[in-house]
Amino acid sequence: MVKKLLIVTALLAAGLVQADEIPARASVIEADGFTDPLKELKFNPGLDQREFERSTLTALNVYDPFESVNRRLYHFNYRFDQWVFLPVVNGYRYITPSFVRTGVSNFFSNLGDVPNLLNSLLQFKGKRSMEITARLLFNTTLGVAGLWDPATKMGLPHQSEDFGQTLGFYGVPDGPYLMLPILGPSNLRDTGGLVVDYSAENWINFLNMAEVSSDNPEVWVLRAIDKRYTTSFRYGQLNSPFEYEKVRYVYTEARRLQIAE
Template sequence: MVKPLLFASALLACGLAQADETAPRASVIDTDGFAEPLKELKFNPGLDQREFERSTLAALNVYDPFEAMNRRLYHFNYRFDQWVALPVVSGYRYITPEFVRSGVSNFFSNLGDVPNLLNSLLQFKGKRSMEITARLLLNTTIGVAGLWDPATRMGLPHQSEDFGQTLGFYGVPDGPYLMLPFLGPSNLRDTGGLAVDFVAENQINFLNVAEVSENHPEVVVLRAIDKRYTTKLRYGQLNSPFEYEKVRYVYTSARQLQIAE
C-alpha cells in the first residue's frame, strides 16, 4: 500500500504546484523520462478524482520487484527500436514488395501454428485444436507451405496459444514482471514458456525449417525482421511519462484474458 499512496500523493502535488515555483531537482538519470515518470506530469482537474485514484492503483498493482532493471531494459529497447530495429524494418518495407512481405509473414505464421496446436491440445481446447489443425493442413497444402493464407478467408483466423498460457491454464502464477531485451514485456512464467515453445518447434522441425536455419542464419534474421514488422508496439508512441506503467498493466491484463478464454 505504501507505494500506491506515495504515487497518488506525488501526482496531486505535481498537478497543484505552479511551474515557476517548482523546487530544484536532483540530477536526472534518464533524460527521456523513463526513470522519472512524474517529471512531465500535468494534473487534469476535470478528471473524477475517485476514478483517477482507482485506475492509478490498479495499474500499480503489478508485481514488479525488478522495476529498476526493467526500466533500464525498457529504455534499451526504446533506443534499439529507434536506432536499429525500426530503420531496418523501414528498409525492408522499401526494398520488398508488399506481396513478398505478406508471403513471408504467412510462412512464419504457419510455422507458429505448430506450437499453437500443441498448447491447445495441452489445454484440452478441442474446437480450437481442430481449427488450428485445419489451418495447418489448408495453408501448408493449398497455401504452398504457408506462403498464402486461404484458411483465414475460409473462416479460420490465426489463434495464438503458447506454453505460458498453458502454464497459466494449470494455475501457475505469472511471477514477477519482466522486460526482456529485444522481446519486450513478459513475466517469469511466460519467459519459461517462450523457451519451451522454441525447443518444441525446433524438435518438431516442421517443413525442415529448424534444420535449414542452422546452416542459413539469414532465415533467423528474416524471421526476426518479420516479427518486428508485424508487431504493432512502438516504444514511446503513447507520449506519456507513465508509458512503462501502462505497457506493464496492459500486458498483464491481456495475458489474464488470454488464459481465461
C-alpha cells in the same frame, strides 16, 4: 408601428429558428440545438468521488521486484528499436514488394501454428485444436508451405496459444514482471513458456525449418524482421512519461485475457 415591426421580426426570427431546428431526439433541450449529453448521467455524491483514483492505484500494483533493471532494459529496447530495428524494417519495406512481405509473414505464421496446436491440445481446447489443425492442413498444402493463407478466407482465423498461456491455464502465477532485451515485456512464467515453445519447435522440425535455420542464420534475421514488421507497437507511442507503467499494466491484463479466453 415600431412595436408591430418588432413583433413581426421576432415572430419571423422565431419561425426561422423553428424551421431550422428539426429535433433529432426528444431530448433536445437548449434553444440553440445543444443536446446536453451529461444531463442524463448519474453522478456519485460528492463524498464518494474517488473511483478513478482507487481503480488506477490498484492497477499500479504489479509484482515488479526488478523494476530498476527492467526500466533500463526498457530504455535500451526503445533505443535499439529507434536506431536499429525500425530502420531495418523500413529498409525491408522499401526493397520488397508487399506481396513478398505478406508471403513471408504467412510462412512464419504457418510455422507458428505448430506450437499453437500443441498448446491448445495441452489445454484440451477441442474445437480450437481442430481449427488450427485445419488451418495447418489447408495452408501447408493449398497455401504452398504457408506462403498463402487460404484458411483465414475460409473463416478459420489465426489464433495464438503459447506455453505461457498453457501454464496460466493450469494456474501457474505470473511471477515477477520482466522486460526482456529486444523481445519486450514479459514475466517469469511467459519467459519460461517462450523457452519451451522454442525447444519444441526445434524438436518437431516442421517443414525442416529448424534444420535449415540452424545452417542459415539469415532465416533467423528474416524471422526477426518479420516479427517486428507485423508487431504494431512502437516505443513512445503512448507519449506519456509513465509509459513503462502503462505497458506493464496492459501486458499483464492482456495475458490474463488471453489465458481466460
